[in-house]
Amino acid sequence: MSKDIIKIEDLKRQFTMGTETVHALKGISFNIKEGEFVTIMGSSGSGKSTMLNILGCLDQPTSGEYEIDGVSVKALSRNELATIRNEKIGFIFQSYNLLARTSAIENVELPLLYNSKVSTEERRERAIKALEMVGLGDRLHHTPSQLSGGQQQRVAIARSLVNNPVMILADEATGNLDTRTSYEIMSLFQELNQKGITITFVTHEPDIATFSSRTIVLKDGSIMQDYKNHKVQSAAEQLAKLPKQDD
Amino acid sequence: MRLLNLIKIAFKAIVLNKMRTLLTMLGIIIGVASVIAMLAIGEGSKESIRSTISNMGSNMITIQPGADDRGPARGSGGDVQTLTLQNYEVIKAQADLLSYVTPVVNGGGQVINGSNNWPSTIYGVNPDYLEIKVVGLQSGSMFTNVDVQSASKVVVIGQTVVDNVFSDGQEPVGQMIRFNNIPFKVIGVLEEKGENTFGQDQDDVVIAPYTTVQKRILAIDYLNQVIASAISEDDAADAVTQVTEILRTEHKLLDAEEDDFSVRSMEELISTFSSTSEMLTVLLVAVASISLLIGGIGIMNIMYVSVKERTKEIGLRMAVGGKGSDILMQFLIEAILISITGGLLGVILGLGATVFIENFLNWPTSVALYSIVISFAVCAITGIFFGWYPARKASALDPITALRYE
Numbered sequence: 001m002s003k004d005i006i007k008i009e010d011l012k013r014q015f016t017m018g019t020e021t022v023h024a025l026k027g028i029s030f031n032i033k034e035g036e037f038v039t040i041m042g043s044s045g046s047g048k049s050t051m052l053n054i055l056g057c058l059d060q061p062t063s064g065e066y067e068i069d070g071v072s073v074k075a076l077s078r079n080e081l082a083t084i085r086n087e088k089i090g091f092i093f094q095s096y097n098l099l100a101r102t103s104a105i106e107n108v109e110l111p112l113l114y115n116s117k118v119s120t121e122e123r124r125e126r127a128i129k130a131l132e133m134v135g136l137g138d139r140l141h142h143t144p145s146q147l148s149g150g151q152q153q154r155v156a157i158a159r160s161l162v163n164n165p166v167m168i169l170a171d172e173a174t175g176n177l178d179t180r181t182s183y184e185i186m187s188l189f190q191e192l193n194q195k196g197i198t199i200t201f202v203t204h205e206p207d208i209a210t211f212s213s214r215t216i217v218l219k220d221g222s223i224m225q226d227y228k229n230h231k232v233q234s235a236a237e238q239l240a241k242l243p244k245q246d247d
Numbered sequence: 248m249r250l251l252n253l254i255k256i257a258f259k260a261i262v263l264n265k266m267r268t269l270l271t272m273l274g275i276i277i278g279v280a281s282v283i284a285m286l287a288i289g290e291g292s293k294e295s296i297r298s299t300i301s302n303m304g305s306n307m308i309t310i311q312p313g314a315d316d317r318g319p320a321r322g323s324g325g326d327v328q329t330l331t332l333q334n335y336e337v338i339k340a341q342a343d344l345l346s347y348v349t350p351v352v353n354g355g356g357q358v359i360n361g362s363n364n365w366p367s368t369i370y371g372v373n374p375d376y377l378e379i380k381v382v383g384l385q386s387g388s389m390f391t392n393v394d395v396q397s398a399s400k401v402v403v404i405g406q407t408v409v410d411n412v413f414s415d416g417q418e419p420v421g422q423m424i425r426f427n428n429i430p431f432k433v434i435g436v437l438e439e440k441g442e443n444t445f446g447q448d449q450d451d452v453v454i455a456p457y458t459t460v461q462k463r464i465l466a467i468d469y470l471n472q473v474i475a476s477a478i479s480e481d482d483a484a485d486a487v488t489q490v491t492e493i494l495r496t497e498h499k500l501l502d503a504e505e506d507d508f509s510v511r512s513m514e515e516l517i518s519t520f521s522s523t524s525e526m527l528t529v530l531l532v533a534v535a536s537i538s539l540l541i542g543g544i545g546i547m548n549i550m551y552v553s554v555k556e557r558t559k560e561i562g563l564r565m566a567v568g569g570k571g572s573d574i575l576m577q578f579l580i581e582a583i584l585i586s587i588t589g590g591l592l593g594v595i596l597g598l599g600a601t602v603f604i605e606n607f608l609n610w611p612t613s614v615a616l617y618s619i620v621i622s623f624a625v626c627a628i629t630g631i632f633f634g635w636y637p638a639r640k641a642s643a644l645d646p647i648t649a650l651r652y653e
């Protein structure tokens with residue numbers, strides 16, 4: 001039986017804004033096993049991003065338990081959390097968050113710069129490998145402004161892969177992209193998943209969810225549904241079925 | 248290894264943000280350079296006054312006829328005839344705090360050598376004059392007390408006079424010249440002293456025994472001045488008191504009466520002039536401090552804004568595993584690199600400006616080490632502090648808060 005990468009138990013997160021308290025997450029529990037491809041669905045404001053930020057150790061829950069790869073996050077210091085983010089997690093944002101005027105390869109190298117175990121040569125090698133993996137082997141020295149949205153998101157994916165994380169977390173990674181590019185990105189995620197990488201993918205588009213093996217649906221900070229997808233679609237096949245673009 | 252990475256990151260960030268780097272540096276460069284240049288002007292003028300005065304003989308004491316507060320409106324000191332040879336002799340005999348004393352009579356006239364003609368001033372003095380004025384001879388010799396007693400027609404002349412009445416290469420010593428048609432034999436040439444701070448040519452002089460000048464040129468029996476030198480600079484003030492008492496007795500002044508002469512030490516002259524230049528320096532320091540302050544505020548602004556602007560970048564760096572301390576270190580290194588480079592460029596520009604002022608505007612300058620140290624330190628510390636402080640605040644944020652920052 002494969003192990004649990006993520007274990008959360010009665011996770012709550014509330015935001016206090018003046019006198020008002022927003023309950024963004026109202027007690028959520030689930031586990032994610034190694035090698036799973038999970039999509040988190042839900043309408044806007046349902047708490048998906050809040051959830052994912054906590055999973056990515058970018059934010060702290062108000063209460064509840066969270067274990068990542070067997071480590072309880074609650075007890076960790078800020079520095080230890082940084083190390084977890086650096087070594088175990090690859091985070092992908094809707095808005096890419098690449099460093100401007102910085103080449104693709106240097107953007108991808110960024111996480112490794114904060115990992116002193118990796119030498120300069122190894123860093124370069126791994127960044128090139130990650131970029132090749134996302135199909136940008138010929139765009140190493142392009143800066144974000146010289147790349148299309150889809151290519152920028154590929155750079156961001158390469159950046160999330162470069163540290164060999166135990167899981168990748170993506171928050172509406174296809175939200176800014178057209179259908180064709182979205183499917184290309186999803187097909188890339190499926191490939192990565194096939195190589196054994198655990199993926200948690202936040203989206204509000206139902207067709208994207210059909211590419212994953214499991215879907216968790218949130219509503220107003222609570223889990224509505226959590227189901228296995230027995231008929232996982234291949235993004236590559238769907239891509240082929242799309243009407244040809246006439247450009 | 249980790250530090251090396253952070254230096255690399257900081258360096259890349261600096262190169263990435265050329266404009267911001269340039270603006271920050273500009274504040275530092277101008278702040279540092281203006282302080283160095285302004286203080287160099289202040290120090291330079293102070294030093295030049297100081298050196299002029301000590302060239303004139305720092306323990307020199309000047310005795311003039313006429314009360315101290317008599318302005319030129321009542322006639323210059325030289326026209327007052329209350330200072331006599333008798334006074335000089337008594338001073339010489341009684342004032343034991345003086346090492347050299349000479350009477351001075353002076354008058355303008357034409358120096359003539361053949362067809363060459365030059366207006367100059369003749370000073371009638373005794374041989375002590377050279378010691379008092381701290382000046383030597385470049386050739387020939389000084390006249391002696393025997394020349395004074397016999398009122399010999401011999402002169403020692405300054406380089407300006409030599410240049411104007413002798414043709415190139417002609418040896419002045421041993422030649423005859425005429426001053427106001429009286430023939431004199433040139434027996435020596437004074438060392439060159441150049442202009443003093445007040446623009447006076449110290450080489451445009453003719454020096455002769457005072458007896459000769461009194462009798463043959465001016466036809467007077469009083470003195471224009473007596474100058475002396477105290478046995479040491481420390482004794483100058485006491486010497487002034489001593490001479491004053493001697494002269495009051497000589498002039499038979501009652502207690503209620505004011506002095507009808509004035510005795511001044513170089514010390515007083517120095518303090519008069521150096522208080523002026525002190526004021527100039529204070530003024531320049533004030534201006535320099537203000538420009539340093541403005542430079543500091545500029546540095547502060549740009550550093551602060553640039554860190555704020557980069558809060559999102561800080562969030563991203565933390566999201567991919569940068570620790571708070573890594574972020575802080577990066578910004579600190581950036582601030583140090585920018586501030587120190589800017590500071591060094593400022594020092595270079597300041598020194599360059601000083602050289603320019605000295606050579607093209609002909610103002611005396613003297614670069615004070617303290618001005619370099621202070622301006623550099625102030626700018627570097629401001630730059631580093633205001634690079635560090637907002638970065639510290641940003642690095643204490645949760646990564647998600649920093650990432651969301653607009």
Ligand SMILES: Nc1ncnc2c1ncn2[C@@H]1O[C@H](COP(=O)(O)OP(=O)(O)O)[C@@H](O)[C@H]1O
Binds near residue numbers: 017022051
């Ligand atoms: N930093 C915050 N401060 C206050 N309220 C927040 C904050 N982040 C999220 N929320 C609130 O929490 C709820 C869930 O937000 P979010 O997780 O971003 O939703 P989703 O990503 O599903 O659209 C929303 O009501 C939102 O307004």
Ligand SMILES: [Mg+2]
Binds near residue numbers: 048049050
């Ligand atoms: Mg969201």
